[in-house]
Amino acid sequence: MKRATKLVLSILTVTGVCMSGATAFANPLQTIDGREGTTSGDITIKGIIGEFDNTKPGPNPENLDRWINVTIPTTAIFHTTEESEHKKITSPSYQVTNHSALSVRATVSNVTEIKEMSEVDRLTINTIELFNKGVSTVTATPLFTLSGNQGSNTVGNFQFIGDATPKNASVESNPSFNLVLNFAVEA
Template sequence: MNKILRNTIVSGVVAILGVSTVGTTVVNATTISDGTNNADVTVNGTLGADNTDPVAPIPEGSDKWINVTLDTATIFYNTQTDKNIVSPTYNITNNSGRPVSFKVNSFKQNDSVPLSSISSLNANFTRKVTATDTSGSNVSTNLITGGSINSDFSSATSTQLANKNGMLSAKDTSGAYSNSATFNYNGTVTDKLTATINPKFTMNLLFTPSDWTK
């Protein structure tokens, strides 16, 4: 079995995912007039901003907020005795000070192995539910149907992860929501296979910011 690798993602699109999150910028405006020809501008720098701190001075919507850990080497399989495709369970954890949502962005084959024997293949995402979280989500996204790879994930459903403190927004004082999710694969083959095939794919996950102000 393939060894599971764990990577921490800090920004951009890496391996199977793409990402972004949010921050706060304060703007003060002053009008100068009546012959005044100069103005003082306060400049406050922050070097080494910590994106695990919800109030870090990182602009809203900046990819610099991203801090996600996930399994990036995954497998699915079946045996010659049945038609069901199964897989181990993998993990995604949001380490950021801000909540994020994610969904499948693309799924591409990396070789030319025929896929006609795959009736269906799905990626299943489950946000873990805490003791007080009654809105845990279960999302299944179709990757392959009838031997053809899905080429359009624009309508794929997102899964939201709370920030590292279990918060979905600045107004959420309960801290009751989960910052982690699990995922696996399932599906079926057309017939029980008598020979082993090993198709290889890359699944890209897109991470997007949640509105911290709501």
């Protein structure tokens, strides 16, 4: 009888874990075992009533991505410098701001819609290489982690630097691409 009960409980546990997905692994479990004198246990219950506000600390929603609340620039530029005979690339500094109550990791995940990058020998964002000899070299790489909105590190800065070989430095060319940043909650 004991063996059959253990088997049924094991099957139910595995079924419950499989059906609930990663959520089951994210919460610590407790074992109630009468052989050890334990016959009861407490479960902490937290609720969300009304519209979830990702700027306030509280219980996690079912979808942790709902915590993500960041501000990013919609456009950015890079350019060569006249002092370097248009061979050195620089840019203004840009900011990403986390408004969420939780820490958020920003990752450079891709570049898309690449146009006219042949004159760009090398281009990096902070220390992450984006292009080498005009060809994308992006692999998903963390850019920075921003603390929750009550922390001291809610703003991350990025800047583009690199090298170029212009075909004709007296004629402007306009390379472009879309930078794809991915954001994830740091649990």
